Amino acid sequence: DQQVKQNSPSLSVQEGRISILNCDYTNSMFDYFLWYKKYPAEGPTFLISISSIKDKNEDGRFTVFLNKSAKHLSLHIVPSQPGDSAVYFCAAIAPNTGNQFYFGTGTSLTVIP
Amino acid sequence: GAVVSQHPSWVICKSGTSVKIECRSLDFQATTMFWYRQFPKQSLMLMATSNEGSKATYEQGVEKDKFLINHASLTLSTLTVTSAHPEDSSFYICSARQGDAYGYTFGSGTRLTVV
Numbered sequence: 137d138q139q140v141k142q143n144s145p146s147l148s149v150q151e152g153r154i155s156i157l158n159c160d161y162t163n164s165m166f167d168y169f170l171w172y173k174k175y176p177a178e179g180p181t182f183l184i185s186i187s188s189i190k191d192k193n194e195d196g197r198f199t200v201f202l203n204k205s206a207k208h209l210s211l212h213i214v215p216s217q218p219g220d221s222a223v224y225f226c227a228a229i230a231p232n233t234g235n236q237f238y239f240g241t242g243t244s245l246t247v248i249p
Numbered sequence: 250g251a252v253v254s255q256h257p258s259w260v261i262c263k264s265g266t267s268v269k270i271e272c273r274s275l276d277f278q279a280t281t282m283f284w285y286r287q288f289p290k291q292s293l294m295l296m297a298t299s300n301e302g303s304k305a306t307y308e309q310g311v312e313k314d315k316f317l318i319n320h321a322s323l324t325l326s327t328l329t330v331t332s333a334h335p336e337d338s339s340f341y342i343c344s345a346r347q348g349d350a351y352g353y354t355f356g357s358g359t360r361l362t363v364v
Contacts, residue, residue, distance in 0.1 A: 138292075172355075179255065179342045179355035180293070225293065237283070237344075237353070241292040 139163045140228050142240035150248050155213040157243050159226035162207065166228035166238070171200060171211045174223045174242070183224070184211070216247045251277050253345045255356025262333055262363055270328045270359045272343030278323035279345035283353075284316075287340045299326055333363040 140161045149155045157171075167188040172180035186193040186200045186209070193200050199212045213220055223242045230236070252275040262268050272282060281300050285293040297313075299305035299320035307313045315337075317329040326345075330337055342358040 140292075170353075177258075177340075177358065177360060179253075179358040181355065182353070236295055236298065237293075239293040 138241070139166075140226060140238045140240040142224075142226060142243050144243050145241070146244040146246070148246045148248060149216045151218055152215045155211075155216045155220065155245055155247065157211040157213075157224050157226075157245065159209045159211075159240050160207060161209075161228050161238075163228070163230055163238070164207070165230040167231055168229040169200070169202060169209050170227045170229075170237075171198075172225045172227060173220075174225060180225060213245075216245075218247045218249050221245055221247050251345075251347065251354040253279075253343065253354045253356045255343055255359055257359060258357060259360045260362070262361070264334055264363055265332055267329055267331045268333055268361060270330075270341055270343075270361075272326045272328070272345065272356050274324045274345045274347075274354070277345075277347045279326070279347060280323065281346045282320055282326040283344040283346070284318060284326075284328050285342045285344065287342065293342065296328075330361065333361070335363045337361065338363045 170185040171183040173183050174180040184195050184198045184200050186202050191202050202209045223244045225242045226240045227237045254273045256271045284296045287293045296311045297305045297307045299318050301320050301323050305318040320326040343356040344353050346353050
């Protein structure tokens, strides 16, 4: 049962434009959300996170938005750069499951120079 | 920042042999370590959670006798794939957490190919 879903397996964006990656979840107990970036044959690296008590968190070019009522979060990258090309995973944590991560299936972002 | 070293990064083994993967937290004490597996075009799937000095907790469907996890110290956890078969070929990644913090640091992963 996939509790965290990323329905877009791939996304292509022109350099300098905004990249928007979407993530939906089903478990209302999730209280913390994270975005990870992953290059081929490497482990994921942490990008940005948001607590369920917030609806927005910004870090440089990266902003994560959380809509709890819709059980939806999104990652905005602006301006997009070719080095941002990677697979992006969203992940969620429910405190009553021992802080187990639930990962989405990932979205492959390609930023075209 | 926190660094987790995972070794080896790539291994090929014969079917029926065992392979050990190490995960070390280099500059912090990892009270909890997680082991994940990723098949091509699929998400990272949690295999097991281990706390230092206690037995690992395995996710449903993960054979604990096949995937042996040892977390003997606060800086080292090992995953041993016993009697490996081609279907065990996958990308294995560890993650470490310090205390109750939400900060998780991932290793660089191990690409296992069983021939």
